[in-house]
Amino acid sequence: MKAASKIRFKARLIVLLIGLLVTEITVLTISILVGLEGTKVPPMPFAVFACVTLALAQRWVIVDAANAFEEATRNRKVILAGLPPQLVSISQTCSRRWFVLLHVRLHPELIDPDLD
Secondary structure (H helix, E strand, C coil): CCHHHHHHHHHHHHHHHHHHHHHHHHHHHHHHHHHHHCCCCCHHHHHHHHHHHHHHHHHHHHHHHHHHHHHHHHCCCEEEECCCCEEEEECCCCCCHHHHHHHHHHCHHHCCCCCC
């Protein structure tokens, strides 16, 4: 597996794990609240809800990472140079640094276009 593919795979795995965590917490909370009411919900609606929540949570993380990267670039917390753009530095004071780093991992061509 190429270096860029490994970096991208690990980033997608992080996104998937965050999505799973959000889904588990949401489904657990809803099942507890429904259980307190004394009603019983069949498993199929929970399964559909979990699938939709997982997809939406992953999309949310990816979009949030892209927005954080754009904002950091606009505010000069991320410095890019060259064509195609290459990452030069990420400021330590970047407010959403974790999301910016996730975006860079999802797009390893920002690190080095010849990484593949």
